[in-house]
Amino acid sequence: MGEAHGGAVRMVRVLVGLALGALWWWAVLRLAFSPRAGVVEGAVAAGGWGLSLLPVHCVPKSQAAGAVGSDQWRPRIQAWLRTQRARRRPRPPAPDPHRPI
Template identity: 75%
Template sequence: MARPIARWGAALAFGALWWWAVLRLALVPAAGAPEAAVAAGGWGLSLLPVHCVPKTRAGGAMDPRQWGRAWRAGRGERTDRVQGVG
């Protein structure tokens, strides 16, 4: 029970810190590098793919050869066989 509470508390604290930095940058003319670093860092963390799984385990994952077949089909080439087979 303590772990989820600690996680939520940390997320809330970091979120509040990020919003403080963003609002300070937007509203206070004297805001500087520390606020910008916190705001940019928080935004950058949101871009991390933290919920990724390997392609082989991903739901709806395509076989990599299908991309090649689709590419060749768009260029008007034969797509009924894989390159180098048959």
């Protein structure tokens, strides 16, 4: 039963995705070619484009393979800050090559 249910859920997801994709293309083509296109088509097109920017393949960090934990960033940031502070320190003047030591 679980395998058949998973197949049905997958099919529904595919059909919903195809329907939303068709709706988006309808809105984009209507905006491009119809002088009567309006706010609804613009909202559908902009909303679909905005959704395409979202990361849809996200998983919790605890389940992600090769994810860097937040505890590993702190030492890297602190090391970077140390190098930045060292660069800002005033350096002693370079010896004058014309002055005898």
